[in-house]
Amino acid sequence: MKSITNYTSFFNDYLNQNNYLKNEPRTLHEPIEYLLSLGGKRFRPALVLLSADLYNLPLEKALDAALAVEVFHNFSLMHDDIMDEAPLRRQKVTVHKKWDVNTAILSGDAMLIWAYQCFESYDEKLFYSLIKLFSRTAKEVCVGQQYDMDFENQDEVKISEYIEMIRLKTAVLVGCSFQMGGILANTSIENQKKLYQFGENLGIAFQIQDDLLDVYGDPKVFGKQVGGDIIENKKTYLYLKALELSSENDKNQLKHLFSIYPKNTSAKIETVKHLYSAYDIKAISTQRIEEYTNQALSAIDTLELSVEKKEILTTFAKELMHRNV
Numbered sequence: 001m002k003s004i005t006n007y008t009s010f011f012n013d014y015l016n017q018n019n020y021l022k023n024e025p026r027t028l029h030e031p032i033e034y035l036l037s038l039g040g041k042r043f044r045p046a047l048v049l050l051s052a053d054l055y056n057l058p059l060e061k062a063l064d065a066a067l068a069v070e071v072f073h074n075f076s077l078m079h080d081d082i083m084d085e086a087p088l089r090r091q092k093v094t095v096h097k098k099w100d101v102n103t104a105i106l107s108g109d110a111m112l113i114w115a116y117q118c119f120e121s122y123d124e125k126l127f128y129s130l131i132k133l134f135s136r137t138a139k140e141v142c143v144g145q146q147y148d149m150d151f152e153n154q155d156e157v158k159i160s161e162y163i164e165m166i167r168l169k170t171a172v173l174v175g176c177s178f179q180m181g182g183i184l185a186n187t188s189i190e191n192q193k194k195l196y197q198f199g200e201n202l203g204i205a206f207q208i209q210d211d212l213l214d215v216y217g218d219p220k221v222f223g224k225q226v227g228g229d230i231i232e233n234k235k236t237y238l239y240l241k242a243l244e245l246s247s248e249n250d251k252n253q254l255k256h257l258f259s260i261y262p263k264n265t266s267a268k269i270e271t272v273k274h275l276y277s278a279y280d281i282k283a284i285s286t287q288r289i290e291e292y293t294n295q296a297l298s299a300i301d302t303l304e305l306s307v308e309k310k311e312i313l314t315t316f317a318k319e320l321m322h323r324n325v
Contacts, residue, residue, distance in 0.1 A: 002053065004316065007046035014063045015070070020114060031095045031107040032114075035074050038090040044177045045070040050316070051181020051195055054309050065130060065180045068118035072134075073173060075111035076141055078104055083149065112138075122184075129183045137176040144169025151235050159240050163204065171203025187304065194299045201296035202317055205289045209323065211236040212285045215273060217324060227269035233258040237288065238281050239272075245279045293321045 002010075021033040045066035052062035080086075081094040082104050088094060096104035119130050147165040151157045178199035182192040214229045215238060229236050239258060243251055254275055262268050276282065300313050 002050075004043075004046050004050065007049040007053075007059075008042040010059060011042055011045045011049060011063065011066055011070070015067065018067070027103065028107055028110055031078075031099055031103055032111055034098070035078055035089070035095055035107075036071075038092050040074075040090060042070060044073055044173060047174065047177035047199065048180050048184075051178045052184050053181075054305060054312070055182065055185030055187050057181070057185040062181060062184050064118045064121045065184060066177075068115045068130075068134065069173065069177050069180065071111050071118065072115040072138060075108050075115065076145070078108040078111065080145065082108075083145075126184065130180060133176055133179060133183070137172050140168045140172045144172075152233075157235050157240060159237065159244065162235065162237060162240055166207040167200065167204055170207045171200045174203030174206065175200035191304050194303050197299035198296045198313065198317075201292045201299065202320060205292035205296065205321060208237050208285060208289050208292070209321065211238050212282065212289070213324065215269075215276065216282060227265070227272075230258075230269050230272045231261075231265045233261075238276060238285055241284055242276055242279055242281050245281075246275065250275055250278070289321055293317050 048066040175196040179196040182195045
């Protein structure tokens, strides 16, 4: 077994050698190449490779499925940036700003098609199983994105609704990545389901951890502006939990702060952090992350894997829970 860094490096080598990015016309493919060149964690394709490796499948046989997951993920980012009118992605100019909106839409569409084409290297049985899972996941991600957009205009969002949104928008693709490795390795349906459950719960923990890091992360390590969600008035787990616990006066202050875009953003961030501290939101969020991580770990208890390989998944989950980026 390898480390996540090893899987990521192995995948990046494959991606960089892919001839698809050199296709004509350049006006269609160059924006795709640009977005993929911005990097990112390559977290999801690494999970496909990790899962396949657990069941001793040669990693080369899992690369196209890993590529499909990463291309789809970046397709969703390209279109998300358009919808959010985001100027930057990973500290670089977004595709729709560097080129234009029409180019970003069409190049994004081409990425989605490319993602599906990645599965064509597999035989009919594997192709059907992978496509069935992938199509369901792709639709769920779209539903999650719509919920996220809807929440921007809703005065009241329940925590349960938020959890369902991040499950769909983020966690199902993590679950899909783990299950794909199991499908490719031809492990049992029961094992595949447990791999999916492990990934899905881990994905929810991952997103709440992102919410937490946005407020309390080290800006030098986190790689994004700390307090960005507060500035943009995003209804994260921390905000919703604070609303649930706060007094009427504090609740009204929070609602007001999350309805304005002041020039002095640092003052807004500090005021919100003060309110969060008053209700111990950091500790409560950390506990929720631990709960979803433990649910993920319980899914692997009965996996048909050696104790040593289960320990690899356990270590991975705990490291993810304590990450700072």
